[in-house]
Amino acid sequence: MEADITAVHIADSLINAQPIINNRNIVVYVKPGTLNLQEFALDFDLTAGATSVPAAGSVQDFSVPVTYEVTSEDGQYKKQYTVTLLESSVPENFDFELFGQDEKRQWVYFYEEVAGIPQNLWASGNSGFALTAGSNPTNATYPTQVTDLQQYVTSGKHAAYLETKSTGFLGALVKKPIAAGNLFIGSMFTKSIVDIQTRFGLPFNKVPVSLTGYYLYAPGSKVIDKDGNTVNVQDECDIYAVLFDRVALMEATAKDEEYPNRTWLDDKDVLTSPHIIALAQLKDAGPTTGTGMQKFELPFVFKREYKQADVDAYRYSIAIVLSSSKHGAIFQGAVGSKLVVDQLKINVK
Structure with a gap:
């Protein structure tokens, strides 16, 4: 737990199920037509002190999966997550x-x-x-x-x-x-x-x-x-x-x-x-x-x-x-x- 996405925050009114966080993949089932997948800012939590590129809360094009690279606080560990918003x-x-x-x-x-x-x-x-x-x-x-x-x-x-x-x-x-x-x-x-x-x-x-x-x-x-x-x-x-x-x-x-x-x-x-x-x-x-x-x-x-x-x-x-x-x-x-x-x-x- 050095370079992990630990939680995803998205309004219940936008989703069909709670976000699924696996080892290196995150899937969010969104209600069809409720948001613009091409311009959406997804907020999430990281392991204490870790950072991500792109940053949490930044606008991304989720019409295709988005890859986030998380780096631990001491810089020794890196992990890539593929995040998908799926209708x-x-x-x-x-x-x-x-x-x-x-x-x-x-x-x-x-x-x-x-x-x-x-x-x-x-x-x-x-x-x-x-x-x-x-x-x-x-x-x-x-x-x-x-x-x-x-x-x-x-x-x-x-x-x-x-x-x-x-x-x-x-x-x-x-x-x-x-x-x-x-x-x-x-x-x-x-x-x-x-x-x-x-x-x-x-x-x-x-x-x-x-x-x-x-x-x-x-x-x-x-x-x-x-x-x-x-x-x-x-x-x-x-x-x-x-x-x-x-x-x-x-x-x-x-x-x-x-x-x-x-x-x-x-x-x-x-x-x-x-x-x-x-x-x-x-x-x-x-x-x-x-x-x-x-x-x-x-x-x-x-x-x-x-x-x-x-x-x-x-x-x-x-x-x-x-x-x-x-x-x-x-x-x-x-x-x-x-x-x-x-x-x-x-x-x-």
Whole structure:
């Protein structure tokens, strides 16, 4: 935390979701037509004593991503942030062909092109796992990876490859002995090995009918719980998508002390929130048969009535969640469980 953008300040009346700050990328979902993207002054906070070029609050052309270079107070550290103001919503097709690698810690991250602009819509637990990955990690060290093995690829040249990993001595010490391979629409907020948050969901302005794709799942041999004890069950994967009323969630959390006006779901309420509009989830989450990828189609089951006017106004958000261990959020799973996913699609009305 020597050369970081720590917070972004923009009026709630201009945005569809709270600004997303990742390691080197910031995305702000703005309401279409509410501001002039070609001439906008974005205000943000920096690590104490740090400076940025361009400066915070200076007018920039955000019709394309703007790069800010942040320099620490002592001048020893520099970090570049790509900041994008986006008027579009989450896309409907995902083929996992677009990915990059963290410069320092070597983990893989996936991104999508939205309105011709690369966007880090996907997040994973790789950044948190990096705290236990050792001094010389490789791509294969991490739970969330990419594969080009043709038996796993149904479209293009790559697929998402998720594997439950051991977090070693340090992870076991804090009762987090495993890390499921996971990938989700949203962002990951990591303070430390004991304070890692998943923030599910980004704006979506369509009515989903089903989630389709291809997958392969092979569970590991021994499931353990957070205390490292063996649990006599077979590991399962998880594939689901959630459409929720982001505005209703903001209103319900307006007075929360820790996260007021929350625009995302978390591990505790992503499947149970009263603000969920519709849910699509894989029912049979055990091992797939044969050696090849299997097609799935998950219908969205509507729990509440939606309003087309709210859809058009970007009131709703959607999250897609993939995990190699269904109960990975409570650190229960089998080391070696593998989930491969390709050619995801949100089918809409």
